[in-house]
Amino acid sequence: MSDLPNKARVVIIGGGVIGCSVAYHLTKLGWKDVVLLERKQLTSGTTWHAAGLIAQLRATANMTKLAKYSQELYGALEEETGVATGFKRCGSITVALTEERKEEIFRQAAMARAFGVEVEEISPEEVKTRYEHLNVGDVTAGVWLPKDGQGDPANIALALAKGARQRGALVKERIKVTGIAKDGRRVTGVDWVSDDGQSQGHIEADMVVNCAGMWGHEVGRMAGVNVPLHACEHFYIVTEGITGLTQMPVLRVPDECAYYKEDAGKILIGAFEPNAKPWAMNGIPDTFEFDQLPEDFDHFEPILEAACNRMPMLAEAGIHTFFNGPESFTPDDAYHLGLAPEMDNVWVAAGFNSIGIQSAGGAGMALAQWMEDGQKPFDLGDVDISRMQPFQGNKHYLFERSKETLGLLYADHFPYRQKATARGVRRTPFHHHLLEQGAVMGEIGGWERANWFADEGQEREYQYSWKRQNWFENSAAEHRAVRENVGMYDMSSFGKIRVEGPDAEIFLNYICGANLSVPAGKIVYTQFLNTRGGIEADVTVTRLSETAYLVVTPAVTRLADQTWMMRHVGDHQVVITDVTAGEGVLAVMGPNARKLLQKVSPNDFSNAVNPFGTAQEIELGMGLARVHRVTYVGELGWEIYVGADMAGHAFETLHEAGQDMGLKLCGMHMMDSCRIEKGFRHFGHDITCEDNVIDAGLGFAVKTDKADFIGRTAVLERKEVGPKNRMLQFKLTDAEPLLFHNEPIIRDGEYVGYLSSGNYGHTLGAAIGMGYVPCEGESAADVLGATYEIDVCGVKVKAEASLKSMYDPKSERVKV
CATH class of the missing domain: 3.30.1360.120 (Probable tRNA modification gtpase trme; domain 1)
Known part of the structure; x- marks a missing residue:
């Protein structure tokens, strides 16, 4: 194995479609000394048996951007590399069998338009026209995406690998990484052994990328990083050839947990069943390579029975293949991407929850750009590995949660839906007091939080819907109590980070936009900015003494925010400590x-x-x-x-x-409805790393006249030229419709953006949304002078728009 180098700029661990995409995109950016190591053969873990569905629409604008990039890349990859990818834009249809699902897919269609994806809502009759073999008797509606498609998963990965090789990457099969050497917060290299055990060695590396798929958790542990994911069994069948069957669109019937793909005159039927089967609790066998898991026909039978009713011709078709193979799933059904918080040169791209093929192109591109620039190319908060809490690497937790997450892919994606498994892990000191008073708990980052309080005799559970849910009036009463009298709620889950030492003031002035040279006892609202003036964190900082401050962060960003501080400590003499549970x-x-x-x-x-x-x-x-x-x-x-x-x-x-x-106990739903009436921004929705602090309307929280701080130049530049986008608050003129987020914003008849957050304003008397509107070269008066509508499930609803808070715009109530 003398052809393996002693040193590399980057070692990528794992030769599935994700690892091949990362290598491809790094070399495209001109990187040399890129080494990819695969323990067996390329694609031999999960990629080879993927269904190869390639959809564009994802839950957020940036995830959709990445999925669109994937399908555009695969369309051109064959010409570039000469490897047939089997990519076809055959379109896709998703059908609804209930009114609730119809609302979900129509809301998704509206969102698609806001994200620039070609989409069409279609009737059951139009579904039948596009998919003649379907029984549409109980279909309520469908959505048609003409540019969706399908491809050959293994060949897509091999094409990416070939593209990487053509630009100088070394891609080596049958080389297993057995250890990762570390020095403080950096890895220094990897130990390897050949599959036959005849050779072994060490490669020094400036960076390591964990693309190990279902081995990602184990490889993460080697590197000292937490990669929470668990393998689950994933089932599909392939029929015998069906006479006269021609190319059909990809079909999804989420109400029956099934998807269908025509391939070479056969039909592939796959399932995301509600109760999944976790696999390999004691570790994945070392010999695993292109392996199948034992058949479990009893487990798959209900899916197949429904499929034969949905597509009657299947009852006559023979089964060619019954397949069961493992896929890795994460605790929240979003993949892991980015720089691991525990180390400063370990990157992760793993845990793709059965959407690895459609995600791989975009994920590889985004990670490569992040590695090149040292900062995210755009907001990747949905998938940033730093969102994962340390405890979520617990194997028992992952086993329990993974039973649910596979099925959630095709479950109704109702607003406010709570996970049912692996609950009760993190409890605040008030947990039992709140339960005694009727709290209905939600969970975020493992924290159990009171979301609303049930009345006496009322069932303490969510009854999900796209309309007003069963807790709507409970939350309204809590909202009124806070507005008119007094309410109390638990905020213990919010992150608390203590920064202390002789340089605490100088350090915080460097990473915060605001001025932290304040007396003890003063509280400062501020942001951590990146060099582009984008918002990396939204916090309050309280000076406790001459040498100590308390930084308070949102619950799920505590680790990310603490990591940001640690990576920017430099020579400052400070100690940074998580004291959240204290x-x-x-x-x-x-x-x-x-x-x-x-x-x-x-x-x-x-x-x-x-x-x-x-x-x-x-x-x-x-x-x-x-x-x-x-x-x-x-x-x-x-x-x-x-x-x-x-x-x-x-x-x-x-x-x-x-x-x-008349003190009323309140929950998190109340807090969100009140904050949106007041126009307060929510990090991760209204403000992210790609939103300039000036565009976000938070210029008042930045003090450019103090000593230099991260992002100062970008803030001054944006102040000079004026905002490119403006954050507006919207109030629907019709009190009935509900807003959640991602509903399209229509300005003077044209789609210009989408809502970053939404909720009901019980005091203002209608749904409230917040979102950015492009405004380059325009004055505030120009922006406010336009006519606005919000697309709610395909219906355009008129909306009032404001730059100032519609509730108490001068903040007189907070200062009485």
Whole structure:
């Protein structure tokens, strides 16, 4: 094996379609010394038995951009490499069998238009015209995407590998990586052994990319990084040849958990069944190569029975192949991409949840660009590996969660849908108190959070729908309590990161847009910016002392935000510590919030002593706490930080004191509906790494007159030329329709964007959305002078637009 180098710029581990795509795109950017190592043969893990469906539309604009890139790439790959990819744009049809599914696919169609994907809503009769073999008796509607297609998975991967080789990459089969050497937060190289055991060696590497598919979790552990995924059994059958069968569109019938693909006069029927079968709990056999798993016809039979009714000709067709092969699934059904938070030169592209072929081209392109530039090419928050929490690498957790995630691919994607498996892992100090009071829990990042409170006698569960769900009026009552009286809710899951040391002030002034040279007790709202002025984090920072600050972040971005800080420490003398679990946090919000706090504490909560944006230590009941006068709901209020040891006492004291005031316990749905009325941005939806802080309307939170900070030049440039997009708040003029996010924005009759977030504004009396509108060269008056509509499930609904908050635009209520 003397042809393996001793040193490489990058070693890619895994020769499936993802690894081949990363190698292809790195070499396309001019990278040399690219080495790809495959333990057996290229495609021999999952790629070879993939169904090869290639769809463009994904759940967000950027994921759709990547999927569209994939199909465009595959269309040109054969000409470039001479390898037949089998790529055909045969179109795809998704059919609905219920009214709820019809609304889902029509909302997806509206979203597709906003994302620039060609799409058409079609009637059952039009479905029959395009797919004559289908029984459409109970079909309610369909959606047609003419540019979707299918391809040969293995040949697509081999074409990408050939393209990489043609530009100098070394692609070696039958070389297994057995170890990864590390030095601090960097890997230094990989150990390898040949498949026959005759050769072994070490390659020094500047970077390593984990593209190991269902082995990704194990390879991640070698590198000291967390890659949560688990293999599940995935079933399909291929019929015998059917006389007269010609090329058909790809067909999806999600209500029957099935997809259909015509291939060489045969039909392939695959399933994403609700209760999946996790596989290889004790590890994947070392000999695994192009292997099939044992047949389980009983498991697949209900799918096949429904398929024979849906496509009657299948009842007469013989079965040529019954196939069962493993695919890897992640805890949230989104793949893992990006720079691993635990290390500074380990990259990940794995866990593709049965959509690896349609994702591989775009994912490889995006990761290669990220590696080239040292920053994301655009927002990849949906799939960024740093969204995963450390505990999610737990094998028992992954086993339980993976039973559900395979089936969720074709489940109804209702708004607010909660995962049912692997729950109860992370609980706040108030968990049992909230359950005793009727809390209905949701989960995010493993945290159990009260989303709404059931009334006495009401079932404590979600009844999902695209219309008003069963908790709508409960949340409305909680919303009114916060607006009109006083409400209390648990914010303990929000990340808390302590930054301390002699250079804490200088360091935070470098990574934050705002000025952190403030007195102890002052709270500062700010962002971490990248060099383009995009928003990497949206936080509040409280100065606790001369040398210590507390950074508060959204629950799921705590790891990402802490990693961002650690990667920018440089020579600053600071210590950065996650203290999230150390304190419980209760938010007390509403016009009577001060009155409630005065009942439980001798401290002074007046504007003179504790104005908006300041914190103070207080006595609470018989214990101690720290109160931060800030709000995410747009009302007078305090966030009460109390040590986990005294959290139960604090809750009981506040709850009891509030009984004669009408204190209402509230959930996260209330917080979101209140914040959207106030126009407060939500990180990951309204603001991301590709949204310039000026365009986002957050220029007030950036102080360019202080010492240099990351992104300062980009902020000054955008201030000079003016925003290219403006974040607007929209209110529907019809009180009935609901908004969630991704609904298209129509300006003067033309599609110009989509809503980044949406909810119901119970005080404003209609659904509220937020979203960006292109405005280069236009004044604010020009933007507001236009006529706006929002496309809700194919219906254009008139909307009022505003740059300022429609609720309390001068923020007078928070400062009383």
